[in-house]
Amino acid sequence: MHAVWENLRTSVNILQGGSEQELKVDWLSFDGVFVNSLDAKIFVSSLRLEPFNAVPLIWAIYENELGIHLKEYASSQQMEILNDWKETFRRADVVVFDDYTKPMIYSALDSGNFVVIPGSPIETWELEHFMATQKKEDLRKQLGFNLTDFVIVVVGSPFIYKGIWLEHTLVM
Structure with missing residues (x-):
């Protein structure tokens, strides 16, 4: 997607994950933030703080791992972990999933901001490349x-x- 955004003359900064001490970003200099992994939780957590909580955030989730563990957290009374994830998911303006099963898996974290866009852009790109060749x-x-x-x-x-x-x- 980076090349597509550059063709549209959109400034894009790609940040790599790191420890909380390494994360020193002025989120107010961005028009919005797009994250695409559960590993981005550190970024999303920093966006929960004032004054950064007004920056629009779209979070695309492709993994199932956390959703599978949510029941374990609830049954073993690890409510602190569960509540932390709930707050993190609540921060996103939109949480995007690529199929209809994932919102069901993550239903314990739903705060009304879940959206499903079926399919993956990767599949479309692979198909277009295949058809061209x-x-x-x-x-x-x-x-x-x-x-x-x-x-x-x-x-x-x-x-x-x-x-x-x-x-x-x-x-x-």
Whole structure:
């Protein structure tokens, strides 16, 4: 994405994670902050402080690990850890997930700011690169189809087709 932002003549600063002592950033010099990992918690925590809590924050989460451990924290009475994560998630203006299962996994941390944007931009970029480097005829041969064969591809999430007959799914 960095190259895309540069093409749009948008100034982007990429910060690497570090210890809290190394984190000395004037967040007020930024128009917004985008973080894309649970490892960015140190940055998000610093954005909870005054006067930085007014800087817009978008947090994209692709990992499941924390969500899986949330039940363990609650059942073992580790409420301090759970509450710290709740406050950190609450700081984000928007928490973006790439599929519909992740908000369910992270539901204990939901403060009404969860959004799902299905799919990953990486998959789209890989597909565009693949399509640019492959010919349709070559792909048909690799998959064992002739040029005259009619091929149907069903794309989507299993959640979309749940409860629908297979025939209806194929028509869609």
